Amino acid sequence: MTKNFEKINDSLIKRQKSEKNFKLFGLIGIICAISFLIIILTSIIIEGKKAFVSTYIKLDVFFDSKIIDPDNTKEDSVIKSANFNEIITKSILENFPEVTDRKEKIKLSTFISSSAEDELIKLIILDKALIDQKKELWLLASSTIDVIHKNPDMLNFPEDERLIDDKELKWFQWFLSEEKIKFSANKNFFSNADSTEPEQAGIWGAFVGSFLTLFVTLILSFPIAVAAGVFLEELAPKNKFTDFIEVNINNLAAVPSIIFGLLGLAIFLNVMHLPRSAPIVGGMVLALMTLPTIIIATRASLRAVPPSIREAAIGLGATKFQTVTHHVLPLSMPGISTGTIIGMSQALGESAPLLMIGMVAFIVDSPGSIFDSATVLPVQIYLWKSTAARGFVELTAAGVMVLLSFLVLMNAIAVYVRYKFEKKW
Amino acid sequence: MKKISLIAATVALGFSVESFARDQIKIVGSSTVYPFATVVAERFGKTSGFKTPVIESTGSGGGLKLFCKGLGTEHPDITNASRRIKMKEVKKCSKNGVTDITEIKVGFDGIAMANAKAGPALELTLKDIYLALAKVVPADPEGNTVKPNPYKMWNEVNPNLPAAPIVVVGPPPTSGTRDAFNELAIERGCKKFPGRKALKKKDKKLYKKECRGVREDGPYVEAGENDNLIIEKLVADPGALGVFGYSFLDQNRDKVKAAKVDGVFPEFEAISSGKYPVSRSLFFYVKNAHASVIPGVKEYVKEFTASKAIGNNGYLVPKGLIPLPENERAKFEKDGKTLAKFDSSVLKKK
Missing domain, CATH: 1.20.5 (Single alpha-helices involved in coiled-coils or other helix-helix interfaces)
Known part of the structure; x- marks a missing residue:
């Protein structure tokens, strides 16, 4: 013992x-996993939070009638075609009377973003009494100035490593010392689509594109997937053929997404001649990708409904169709919705299949319908990442933040739906 | 049934869209021309009253493939290219009915070889680049016979270079930058060997294969069509050398520094005067049959060829474009106005 x-x-x-x-x-x-997550998130947030403010420069703008409306017509079309760039250049030069060289004048005028001209046009059209008046305005600075303003340690770099030369640096420091330069909220980021100028680029166009694409995906994949799931689980006889289909659906869920893109290119574009770069095609491709996810979720939640419910319904004389539509399907809806939301958030983060059907493109106009050219959030991030201009670095990180917050939101809704409505038997 | 009717509905929808008119220009092509084309497109959209064109960056080869697929609104109207169209592509185009195209040259681009600020300053020659990156290199000093590239270190290629392993990060074969790099840097380095030069007359195919082929045994790393990625790789690895366009060098001067090639830095003046050896022309091609159907094509071409865009003081110059000589630009502005038909016989002469 x-x-x-x-x-x-x-x-x-x-x-x-x-x-x-x-x-x-x-x-x-x-x-390890948590610390990597923290490192990634903090680096994204540190970089990305800079994108939510932009630099503005204060100028005394004189709306010279000689430039805006020499014949005193007060017509909008005359004002729109006026050379507002000259007005801006003149108002900057007022601060630096010593600058006379033409090249230097051009350099100085590029301190202000080209979108400021549109701002001034809008201002004048709204209030024509401003003509021949002087007004103190904060105008959006160009991206180069914005980058320097946000990274003050760049000021100490030698001239050839800086984005601006010594003269521009002197002017910039003058604005700083006079407190004529400030940060303010970046409105363009939430209201504009893509642009080649970082200070004018925004996420709104991609957001609308993502919304339209996911709308098509949902409309197509949800009914088809639920119908297929119900058929396979409740109605279909168990034989070799349905087994074969089942194995294939599970395989389909593991197919790399780029393959669906190739399929979309071959069928939707080359055979059906749908428009390139349109959300309708993107939505159809992503629907194919989402189908297996929703079918599997549907079948799992149907299986979770206890047989006693079905037996009771059939015992009371309901048909199989009534049993499913009146009892089984409503009871499994929480599970199906959770699966659908997770499938949708997968589709939201997808970019590879959209590359094939031309949604990786430079698009300035926000899409208005599912047939317009559009891009989506992850693609916009990719496009900004591959652009040369330095101002896009922070926009990329900010775009990632927007995409991640939507993913977290969608997954939180899925978790909430599951906890709130799921029945335990 | 539900499934079948849905599929039928989708198919029916698909065919009804075929006649869907397009009022927006579609542009595909080179990732090197992309940053310039997007600026022009944005200005065009703001000032002309037409919709802003949609631009996809597919690489020069990919763009021409899409462009040559046929006529009709589902095909692009314009393709950008960082090299000239090839005879093969002209033939493919005309086979699909795209016979009338206009060629517009917009400017020059230098292909820079650069490494991180922390790395050593390099002075390369075309011969060094060839010996370091070709798939096969001469086995004898004259270059009559070849052997697989054995070099792993820069100082094996040229004793004046540092004793560091050869690591070059560059674009993949679908890129126009890569085509141009193979032709302008590697092939020209190859020609410095008399035996190789003689081969060109004897067996052109073999010459092209051996003098333009890039090694696939590791030292050349393909980085995809993303020049920012190359720059990040260079910063992470100061021993590596990158291959990318001048505009990226210009925007990242605080991170990378260029190597001299044949004693010349890739600078603005050196590229536009042709002193810098690895420089090439940038183009775009217009499908003339579309110009009368898609609104704005002619106006877009006019905007892109105007002196205020690509002239010496044009708005693309600060973006990194190296302008054409004024008389050449004026010629292409005229070509753009009349949509002069591209004469493919000029391709054969070369």
Whole structure:
């Protein structure tokens, strides 16, 4: 007896030690995962939060009637075609009377974003009494100035490593010392679509594109997937053929998304001649990709409904169709909705299949319908990332923040729906 | 049934859209021309009253493939290219009915070889680039015979270079930058060997294969059509050398520095005067049959060829475009106005 006890005691220490090690490894794994997540998120947020403000420069703008409306017509078309760039250039030059060289004047005028001209046009059209008046205005600065303003350590770099030369630096420091330069909320980021000028580029166009694409995806994939799931689970006979279909649906869920893009290119574009770059095609491709996810979720939640419900309905004389539509399907809806939302958030983050059908494109006008050219959030991030201008670095990070917050939101809704409505049997 | 009727409805929808008129210009093509074309398109959209054109960056080869697929609104109207169209592509175009196209040259681009600020300053020659990156290199000093590229270190190629491993990060074969790099840097380095030059007359195909082929055993790393990615890789690895367009060099001077090629830095003046050896022309091609159907094509071409865009003081110059000489630009502005038909016989002469 005692011998056996000793044996057990010996092995106990060993077994407890390996248990401890097992826990430790698990803990290390989780700590690694969390710390990577924190590193990624903080680096994105540190970079991305800069994009939510832009630099503005204060100027005394004189709305010279000689430039805007020399014949005193007060007509909008005359004002729109006026050279507002000259008005802006003149108002900057007022601060620097020593600048006379033409090239230097041009350099100075590029301190202000080209979108400021449109702002001034709008201002004048709204209030024509401003003509021949002087007004103090904060105008949007160009991206180069914005980058310098946001990264003050750049000021100490040698001239050829800086984005601006020594003269521009002197002017910039003058604005700083006079407090004629400030940060203010970046309105363009939430209201504009893509642009080649970082200070005018925004996420709105891509957001609308994502919305239209996901709308098409949902309209197509949800009814088809639920119908297919109900058919396979409740109505279809169990034979080799349905087994074959089942295996294939599970396989389809594991197919890389780019393959669906190739399919979309071959069928939707080359055979059906649908327009390139349009949300309708993107939505159809993503619907194909989302189908297996929703079908699998539908079948799992149908299976979770206890057979007693079906038996009771059939016992009371309901047909199979009535049993499904009146009882089984409503009871499994929370599970199906959760699966659908997760499928949708997958589709929201997808970019590879859209590359094939031309949604990776430079698009300035926000799409108005599912047939217009559009791009989506992850693609917009990719496009900004591959642009040369420095101002796009922070926009990329800000775009990632927007995309991630939508993904978190959608997944939170899925979790909430599951907890709130799911029945435990 | 539900499924079948839905599919039928989708198909029916598909065919009804075929006649869907397009009022927006579609442009595809080179990733090098893309940053310039997008600026022009945005200005065009703001000032002309037409819709802003949609531009896809597909690479020069990919763009011409889409462009040559046929006529009709589902095909692009314009393709950008960072090299000239090839005879093969002209033939493919005319096979599909795209016979009338206009060629517009918009400017020059230098292909820079650069490494991180922390890396050593390099002075390369075309011969060094060839020996470091070609798939096969001469086995004898004259270059009559070849062997697979054995070089792993820069100082094996040229004793004046540092004793560091050869790592070059560059674009993939679908890129026009890569085509131009193979032709302008590697092939020209190859020609410095008399035996190789003699081969061109004897067996042109073999010459092209051996003098333009890039090694696939590791030292040349393909980085995809994303020049920013190349720059990030260079910063992470100061020993690596990158291959990319001048505009990216210009925007990232605080991160990377260019290597001299044949004693010349890739600078604005050196590229436009042709002193810098690895420079090429940028083009776009217009489908003339579309110009009368899609609104705005002619006006877009006019905007892109105007002196205020690509002239010496044009708004694309600060973006990194190296302008054409004024008389050449004026010629292409005229070509754009009349949509002069591209004469493919000029391709054969070369």
